[in-house]
Amino acid sequence: MNVGVPPHVVVRTFVQRGLVQVQPPHRTVAQLWALKRWGYGLVGSIRSAATVSGSQIALVDESRSLTYADVVTLGERLAGVLVERGIGPGTVVGLLAPNGVDFVLACFAAESLGCDVVLVNAGFTPEQVTRTIQRYAVTALLVDPDLASLATGAPVTHDLGELIGAAEGQAYPPARPPARTGRAIVLTSGTTGTPKGAPRRPPVGASTLVTMIERIPMRRGERVFLGAPLFHTWGLAALQLAIGLRATIVLRRRAEPSATLALLAQERIRTWISVPVIVDRVLLARRATPTALPDLELIVVSGSALRPGLSTEVLDAFGPVLYSVYGSTEASWATIATPADFRADPATAGRPPVGTRVVVADSAGRPVPEGVEGRVLVGNEMLFEGYLGVGRPEMQDGLLDTGDLGFWRDGRLRVTGRADQMIVSGGENVYPQELEFALHALPGVREAAAVGVPDDTFGARLVAYVVPAPGASLTPAGIQRALRSAVARHVRPREVYVVPDLPRNATGKIDLTALRAR
Structure with missing residues (x-):
């Protein structure tokens, strides 16, 4: 269900976040043309950013940094190498890699060719990797060298480091948009059973970006540490969000608490995107080793519930910086909690952002009064269309049933648990x-x-x-x-x-x- 973001909200938010710039007309035309040709997904967003901020550092990890122009150039070359290895439109590609520049390049190259990319959880066992490959008919698996031992059951594997090394010395004709748009297939967490594949539709316009940054005050060109796993919905969405803001995105293979604390200070990070458990552990590390973080203005978390008391501890330690996105692989987002929301109710999930409808309903789908528990139903433009091989999710009046239970309190949502638990x-x-x-x-x-x-x-x-x-x-x-x-x-x-x-x-x-x- 597409609730829609009013055009005036899009314009106002773009101005507030610095996305409206005075620039030569040819750059504006090039930016819009890139989005028209390649869409608003990962590939189109990176290409669009490169037309107006090509020299801006886009990605930084332990081994290298690339500008937005570099990402396009190397991503196109990598796509050419993939074609030489027999990978092209319609191929189902698996990607098994930790956070880093190589992960983003692989997604860019494969999606540029019209491939479906199954994002394999880097925490899986070899048996789980094998089952995932078989279940989703992966014909080629791109593997980070350090994770090669997990890929013993793959029919064809390609060393991602070797592929990118080959791409760096090659030149290929400019890429053209594929006839079929490739999809990223994200696996659910599988905390209560077998992980399921959820294809992610690319955004159809700028409203998805606006939905997030209208509530979360990120700005164009800022420094972002993206600590959430890129193979999961939240990490992938955060990557798209940061690219839409033409941010400098810092990535690390592992999110160790003490190392994260040091990185936040050394890299002068303004926005830290993470998951609650890592924030909790970094908070403990900071108590043991007090560290000043004068540049940190936003901590944005999602992917799991905050433990009781964590929101207050973070606000007390860092000030009014905490934002939490409640959602799921299936619903993308439902509500966003701001620092003011957490001060009013430390256990809140927040309020629906612009362009989103959330209803707490009884078993018949009828809205229940404030304070009464019911099932949480969500409508937005990024609802997924069903698990692969399973069919469409349960819907009521155009809203997706999240399977969560909750109630309203003073206009804010409280999530109380899972109906199936x-x-x-x-x-x-x-x-x-x-x-x-x-x-x-x-x-x-x-x-x-x-x-x-x-x-x-x-x-x-x-x-x-x-x-x-x-x-x-x-x-x-x-x-x-x-x-x-x-x-x-x-x-x-x-x-x-x-x-x-x-x-x-x-x-x-x-x-x-x-x-x-x-």
């Missing part, structure tokens, strides 16, 4: 997130998670896993005693485990399958 214990409906909130409120608890497991007597029961805060001493019996006055009897866990950490996937989400296996 509810258990029935002794005849009572129980949501793990209710227990998780209570656990996080206990003194000495750093992180907590709860899962439902089968129970012969009650049908199902909750099991809790708790990570102590540094220096805290917690016991299962002590936690059980504290919960007696915090939650109803049917919400209390039958077992509590105090653990050093929680299993997470590469996108920072808690891996519920691995947690149950414990």
Whole structure:
């Protein structure tokens, strides 16, 4: 459902964010022509940026930096090398690589040729990589050399470093837009089951960019550290967002807390794009090693829920810098929380941005009053069209059913949990997130998670896993005693485990399958 962004909002936002510039007419024509020919996806956005900011540094990683003009030149050469290797329009290409310049070049080259690009999770096991290749009929896998051991089940693999090395010394005729636009196929996190492939449609205009930057005050040409995984929806969307602003995008293969803290200072980063768990760990690292970050003005997170209390801790430590995008692989975005939203309600998911409609509805799809829990339905121009081989998602009145539960409070959305994670214990409906909130409120608890497991007597029961805060001493019996006055009897866990950490996937989400296996 395309709610639409009013034209006057597009113009106003472009002016506010510095995207309206006085420049020679031929550059404006070239910029618009690039978008008309190549569209508003990754390829068109990079080509458009190169026409007006070709000398601007676009990408920086541990090994190199490239201007926007360099990315176009090297990306076209890489496309030529791929054609020589038998990769062309309609080929399903897999990409297995960490964050870095090479990842972006590979996407640019493959999509320029009209290939579908399956973004393979760099945190997968070799067996998961093999299943992904088979499930989505990947015929050629582009692999970072450091991840080659994961690709033993691929029919044809290409060393991404070798391909780019070959491209650097070649020259090819200027590329032409393919007859068929290539798609990026993002895999869901798979925290509760097998990851599914969700094709991402390229934006059809500037309104997608405006939806984000109208609420999140990023600016043209700023320095951005993109720490979210590029193979996931949030990282890929953030890349597109930063390119649309012609930003200098700093990338790193790994997001270690102490190294991230040092990078934010050394690279004079204004906007840090990440996932909540990494922000949480960097916050801990900064407490151990106080570091001044005078240039940091925005921390933008998505990909998973913030643990209770994290928003307040970030605001207290860094000031009014925290923005959070609530969405999913399927819905793209639903709401955005600003620093003011978090001060009013630390657990909020925020408000719908411009061009987005969010409804909290009952089982029949009817909106429920404020304060009443229901299913969260979302409409925007970037809803996906269905998982590959599975069909269209569940829709109600043109809105996508996210599968999440929530309620409105003072015009802000609160997400309370997943409908498919509810258990029935002794005849009572129980949501793990209710227990998780209570656990996080206990003194000495750093992180907590709860899962439902089968129970012969009650049908199902909750099991809790708790990570102590540094220096805290917690016991299962002590936690059980504290919960007696915090939650109803049917919400209390039958077992509590105090653990050093929680299993997470590469996108920072808690891996519920691995947690149950414990």
